[in-house]
Amino acid sequence: MKKVFKKVLPVTVVGSVLVFTSACTNDTSSDKQNHPIKYEEKSYSIEADKISQISLSDMDRSVDVVKSNDNEIHITYFENDKESYAIDVSGEKNLIMKANTNKELKDYVGLNSDKTHRNVKISIPRGMESGIEIKTSKGDINLSEVNISGSVDATTSNGKIKASNVEIEKSFKVETKNDDINLSNVNVKGSIDATVSNGNLDIAKVAVDDELKLKSKNGGINGTIVGSYDVFSISSHVSKGKNNLPENKSGGDKKLDVSANNGDINLEFVR
Structure with a gap:
């Protein structure tokens, strides 16, 4: 018993x-x-010439970068009693925006994320000289119809990165994990460095004056590059996939560096 x-x-x-x-x-x-949960829409504005760098970090949000209709930088976002943002301009003219949360474990139980309110929109004027750095997770990063004289560095995980009709004077660096990167009609006078893990890297009419570096793991690299084949020196490598580029090609004023692990490389040159 x-x-x-x-x-x-x-x-x-x-x-x-x-x-x-x-x-x-x-x-x-x-x-x-x-x-x-009750959200309150808020906004922040400042003259663009008073800022040399825009930095967004610890966001856990989707971020949209769009064109401003005036000469100011405008940021639109949402807050509630558990989540807020700290916005500050340093002595070096750096605009820093960080997400703050005082959630407890019980606040995550049964949580159904509201994507509409978990978004930050940045509107910037054409030719803005400031650089932009975005670090987020569990959210997409979208850049559309913007012209930036500075550099752009965008990183996320579990979210897409999309850029369409974008012009950047200096450099453009993008990286994501567990989702895709899509670049369409992107023109950079400096270099582009795009890295994706567990996702595809698709480009359409992407142009650079210096170097185009594309890297994927567990995903393919496909699309079109503006310029003739002859103007690029090429280095490419593929593991467990097909490659339509030569492994090495010398000559040319521009550089193309492409590598894919467990995925195909299929890139064409267009005028």
Whole structure:
């Protein structure tokens, strides 16, 4: 009889724990439905010539960079009683924006993320001399219809990076994990450095004056490059995939460096 009791007791205890956990989860989810999170839209503006660098970090948000209709930088975002932002301009004219949170473990139980409010939009004037650095996660980074005299450095994970109709004077560096990179009609007078892991890297009519560096792991690299084949010196390498580029080609004023691991390389040159 004692042996039977020893076998049954752990099952009874575990069953009680499971019931208790389930009850907590249901109560928390129900509470979120009865008392939905309230967001407040906020904005920040500053003259572009007062800023030399824009830095966004620890965002855990999607970020959109678009064209401003005036000579100011405008930032639109959403806050609630658990999540807010700190915006500051340093003595070196660096505009720094960081996300702050005071969430507890219970705030994540039954959470259904509201993508509409988990977004930051930056509007910048044409030819802005400031550089931009964006570091986020679990969100996309989109750049559309912008012209920037500085450099752009954008990094995310579990989110896409898209750039369309973009002109950059200096350099453009992008990196993501577990999603794709899409560059369309991107013109950079300096260099482009794009890296993706567990995703594809697709480009369409991408132009550089210096170097184009494309790297993928567990994904393919496809698309079109503006310029003739002859103006590029080429270095390419593929592992476990097909490659339509030569491994090495000398000559040319521009550099093309492409590598893919467990994916194909298929790039064409267009005018």
